[in-house]
Amino acid sequence: MPSTPPLHSSKPSPKKWLNRLFTPIYATAVSVLLLRHCRNLIYSPTTDPISTALFVADFVLAFMWLTSQSFHWNPIERRVFPENLPKVASESEYPALDVLICTADPTKEPPIGVVNTALSVLAYDYPTEKLSVYVSDDGGSEVTLYALMEGAKFGKKWIPYCKKHNIVDRSPEVYFGSHDHALFPETDEIKTMYESMKSRVESGCIHMESEFREAFRKWTPDFTRRHHPTVIKLYKIQILLDKSIDKDVAGGSMPNLIYVSRQKIKDKPHNFKAGALNVLLRVSSTMSDAPIILVLDCDMYSNDPQTPQRALCYFMDPNADPKLGFVQFPQRFIGINKNDIYASEFKHETQILSLGMDGLLGTQFMGTGAFIKRPVITGSVPISVSSDEVLESAHQAASCDFEDNTKWGSEIGFRYGTLAEDTYTSFRLHCEGWKSILCNPKRAAFLGGSPSNLKDSLTQIKRWYLGFLEIFFNKYSPITYGIWSMNPLQASCYTYYTLHAFWSIPTIVYAFLPQILLLNSIPIFTKVPEGGIFLYAFLFLGAYGKDFLDFVVFAGGSTQRWWSYQRMWLMWGLSGYPFALLEWSLKSLGISTFGFNVTSKVVDEEESQRYKQGVFEFRVESVMFYPMSVAAVINLLSFVKGVMEVVMNGRVFVADFDMWVWDGELLGDI
Numbered sequence: 001m002p003s004t005p006p007l008h009s010s011k012p013s014p015k016k017w018l019n020r021l022f023t024p025i026y027a028t029a030v031s032v033l034l035l036r037h038c039r040n041l042i043y044s045p046t047t048d049p050i051s052t053a054l055f056v057a058d059f060v061l062a063f064m065w066l067t068s069q070s071f072h073w074n075p076i077e078r079r080v081f082p083e084n085l086p087k088v089a090s091e092s093e094y095p096a097l098d099v100l101i102c103t104a105d106p107t108k109e110p111p112i113g114v115v116n117t118a119l120s121v122l123a124y125d126y127p128t129e130k131l132s133v134y135v136s137d138d139g140g141s142e143v144t145l146y147a148l149m150e151g152a153k154f155g156k157k158w159i160p161y162c163k164k165h166n167i168v169d170r171s172p173e174v175y176f177g178s179h180d181h182a183l184f185p186e187t188d189e190i191k192t193m194y195e196s197m198k199s200r201v202e203s204g205c206i207h208m209e210s211e212f213r214e215a216f217r218k219w220t221p222d223f224t225r226r227h228h229p230t231v232i233k234l235y236k237i238q239i240l241l242d243k244s245i246d247k248d249v250a251g252g253s254m255p256n257l258i259y260v261s262r263q264k265i266k267d268k269p270h271n272f273k274a275g276a277l278n279v280l281l282r283v284s285s286t287m288s289d290a291p292i293i294l295v296l297d298c299d300m301y302s303n304d305p306q307t308p309q310r311a312l313c314y315f316m317d318p319n320a321d322p323k324l325g326f327v328q329f330p331q332r333f334i335g336i337n338k339n340d341i342y343a344s345e346f347k348h349e350t351q352i353l354s355l356g357m358d359g360l361l362g363t364q365f366m367g368t369g370a371f372i373k374r375p376v377i378t379g380s381v382p383i384s385v386s387s388d389e390v391l392e393s394a395h396q397a398a399s400c401d402f403e404d405n406t407k408w409g410s411e412i413g414f415r416y417g418t419l420a421e422d423t424y425t426s427f428r429l430h431c432e433g434w435k436s437i438l439c440n441p442k443r444a445a446f447l448g449g450s451p452s453n454l455k456d457s458l459t460q461i462k463r464w465y466l467g468f469l470e471i472f473f474n475k476y477s478p479i480t481y482g483i484w485s486m487n488p489l490q491a492s493c494y495t496y497y498t499l500h501a502f503w504s505i506p507t508i509v510y511a512f513l514p515q516i517l518l519l520n521s522i523p524i525f526t527k528v529p530e531g532g533i534f535l536y537a538f539l540f541l542g543a544y545g546k547d548f549l550d551f552v553v554f555a556g557g558s559t560q561r562w563w564s565y566q567r568m569w570l571m572w573g574l575s576g577y578p579f580a581l582l583e584w585s586l587k588s589l590g591i592s593t594f595g596f597n598v599t600s601k602v603v604d605e606e607e608s609q610r611y612k613q614g615v616f617e618f619r620v621e622s623v624m625f626y627p628m629s630v631a632a633v634i635n636l637l638s639f640v641k642g643v644m645e646v647v648m649n650g651r652v653f654v655a656d657f658d659m660w661v662w663d664g665e666l667l668g669d670i
């Protein structure tokens with residue numbers, strides 16, 4: 001009998017044995033298919049481009065399938081028991097917590113949204129004197145700073161209100177936006193306060209009350225987003241709520257809220273989000289230096305005030321694995337339409353494949369919603385800033401040249417060199433021997449927005465797979481360095497993600513080749529030999545059937561959403577993935593460069609209306625639509641031709657014997 005009540009438990013997922021049975025059977029079928037291909041190629045008297053293309057397509061599919069099997073080897077499911085936490089540790093023993101929030105562009109990420117995210121974590125059910133929230137503003141926007149100042153003032157009412165009445169929705173926007181929120185005597189007053197604050201922030205003009213004016217002195221006329229001095233240096237770090245001074249209206253102490261806009265110098269690489277997070281790591285270490293950090297994107301608000309306690313169920317477990325590095329709450333989304341037409345839920349990545357990695361070394365860091373032990377990410381050497389004065393050190397830590405000739409971004413901190421800093425950082429941490437845990441409570445811990453139009457959705461996908469390619473072709477590639485540094489199954493999971501853009505090869509081959517051949521009456525599908533049809537049927541139905549089981553039966557998705565995912569998967573294969581490959585190639589050849597295209601969180605009313613109705617949005621133009629439009633037309637034409645042939649001749653034109661025939665040339669018996 002354990003002396004302490006359990007804080008968490010885990011068990012194998014019920015699908016584990018089904019997976020282990022399915023893998024070898026399917027692998028056999030794949031091998032037979034590849035053997036047939038090889039025989040064809042060997043017996044072919046000349047190199048035949050069509051069979052070569054089909055072979056390459058199937059080979060890529062087979063390889064990707066193989067790497068994906070590691071996700072299915074040992075999926076596990078976990079539960080936490082936060083109700084037992086008080087029996088193990090009192091609140092005074094909780095570690096301090098630093099929340100790091102990133103924002104980058106006030107036009108794409110409305111400041112009022114940033115404020116809501118900040119307020120939702122400031123109001124955590126966590127000892128306030130142990131809680132600090134740092135907001136990094138890569139947009140260098142006075143409106144964002146102003147919004148946070150207003151938010152801090154409002155927070156003095158909001159935080160005690162939430163705690164007193166045990167409110168669960170601690171983002172005021174969500175709380176007041178839901179029609180069935182409770183009404184307490186002070187609710188109306190707070191609601192009015194929120195609304196007037198919101199309209200001040202949204203009007204975008206800063207109300208220069210004397211208490212605020214000082215803060216904006218740095219925004220001189222030559223201040224630009226890409227080139228500005230260390231704002232925090234001149235302004236000091238704006239301790240909007242200094243816990244030693246500020247008391248909330250109920251007299252309790254308040255958590256810290258700190259605004260940081262790191263220094264930017266034109267043409268000096270700033271490493272996007274990873275760079276911003278590293279600045280926050282250092283700035284926070286000069287101030288509160290909490291042993292646990294929580295990384296959040298500005299649109300991912302807290303949906304459950306008990307989330308830190310859930311993470312503590314792992315960190316405070318007396319028998320915790322000392323190699324535990326981080327606890328990841330999967331990304332979950334709000335505002336997705338019924339059938340999730342753009343497959344923005346990312347169910348595979350967040351709720352299916354992640355369980356598989358969790359059963360190996362741990363799920364990957366998903367960029368937001370992760371509680372990380374500070375020394376795991378910063379290394380155990382203290383950050384050296386020379387000044388004794390806290391604010392002075394913080395400014396040093398946020399300056400552009402702080403990282404010159406240091407290991408930041410290469411050996412410590414969030415790692416640079418890719419647009420997918422999250423996956424890369426966790427890959428490197430797993431290589432170093434750290435482990436991670438997936439915590440997926442029923443009520444989502446965090447909720448964020450996702451693109452509500454096709455172009456934004458494809459652009460986001462393209463950015464990820466571009467980032468993944470950068471990881472794969474890096475000197476620390478999962479398939480070389482990874483295999484030797486960690487559990488090879490885990491390395492195979494990372495290989496699967498980072499090579500994913502290559503799915504575009506089979507997608508393109510199968511989207512065009514058979515159709516063009518059919519239109520030209522060239523047989524591609526021979527009359528298969530006795531029993532051969534079963535091979536194809538099994539390969540086809542097996543893959544789809546297994547995915548359907550994973551998605552619908554085991555992960556509780558709806559059939560329509562599964563279908564949407566299948567549809568989007570084809571579109572990604574024809575747009576996001578090949579464009580990622582193209583841009584990556586151009587960059588590798590030194591022809592062009594690319595940046596981090598921040599996903600827009602602004603919702604256009606009409607567009608959102610159409611999205612709610614499930615209408616595909618093609619109104620904006622994008623070159624990414626071209627390949628799929630061409631594919632759609634060619635598929636339609638070849639379908640019509642196929643139907644016509646069946647109607648007129650009673651069958652589609654196929655070779656009449658059990659052999660592969662191209663242009664009437666005999667290639668060999670199969």
Ligand SMILES: O=c1ccn([C@@H]2O[C@H](COP(=O)(O)OP(=O)(O)O[C@H]3O[C@H](CO)[C@@H](O)[C@H](O)[C@H]3O)[C@@H](O)[C@H]2O)c(=O)[nH]1
Nearest residue numbers: 102103104138272273276297298367368419420596598599
């Ligand atoms: O130069 C930059 C660019 C971005 N960001 C922030 O990074 C976050 C993620 O950007 P977003 O455009 O919302 O990315 P998503 O499309 O949501 O991307 C996903 O993929 C990213 C990696 O590509 C991860 O960092 C994210 O956590 C994950 O949600 C946002 O808070 C941005 O403000 C910065 O701070 N500085």
Ligand SMILES: [Mn+2]
Nearest residue numbers: 297299448599
């Ligand atoms: Mn985002």
